[in-house]
Amino acid sequence: MTDGVPRPGPLRLGGREFPAGCHAVMGVINRTPDSFYDRGATFAFDAALRAADTAVQRGADIIDVGGVKAGYGEHVTAREEIRRTVPFIAELRARHPDVVISADTWRAEVASECAAAGADLVNDTWAGADPDLARVAAEYDVGLVCSHSGGLAPRTDPHRVAYTDVVADVAATVTHLAERAVALGVRAERIVVDPTHDFGKNTYHSLELTRRLGELAATGWPVLVAVSNKDFIGETLDVPVADRLAGTVATLAISAWEGARVLRVHDVAAARLAVDTVAELAATEGKGGSV
Structure with a gap:
């Protein structure tokens, strides 16, 4: 307990419970025509449904539905975002x-x-840019992702961003947002924190967050990582989006080992195998490797 705020035990979302040591795979469905990854492959309603069905069949515990591209692009009104996502x-x-x-x-x-x-x-990837978002989560008794964007406004990119210690900055920000959400009525067991790789960060920052993710997990809040095919992986390996799967899986495995509980991904099958392998390795640690 910190500042009177109880730390959550198992993560509880909807009718599901994800205890410590259990990894939830979150499959991405982009209801957008300009996603950096799929370039609109799931913008059409039927295509998105097929993709969601496939993700569930391949082991997704969570389906994440977005109606606006994260980065620069055509302005999307709230009304249009609702049209893309709610039905x-x-x-x-x-x-x-x-x-x-x-x-x-x-x-x-x-x-x-x-x-x-x-x-x-x-899933708020813009660090509470709309302060009423936590109130909505409390009103409907749903979960909330508390993230770090380095002070950026939604859909903007960082320019020469700098931190004295990026991990410390992330931990302080997401902890504050999580505690604020609890104060507003969101159940602690429904809160997830996200370091938000590449948002308000350069490649070095995202790599440092991955290496030291255990420090964020040590706050006690369940950690979500959204690293799938991101620019920091592409820049590190000097590969385009289409060739980032291996780097993504490696980063997911390290993140899971360091304590990440929710993994947001485009390739559910690969992620499921990776984190299930990590779980098996963790389960046999200290047992002489016997299974």
């Missing part, structure tokens, strides 16, 4: 009643509509 979430809820559904949005207005349609988690 899809409602259909996904009907098709997969047991899967955890996440709404990737920084807007309270959108989050409210998504939660009413069946979302179990609000």
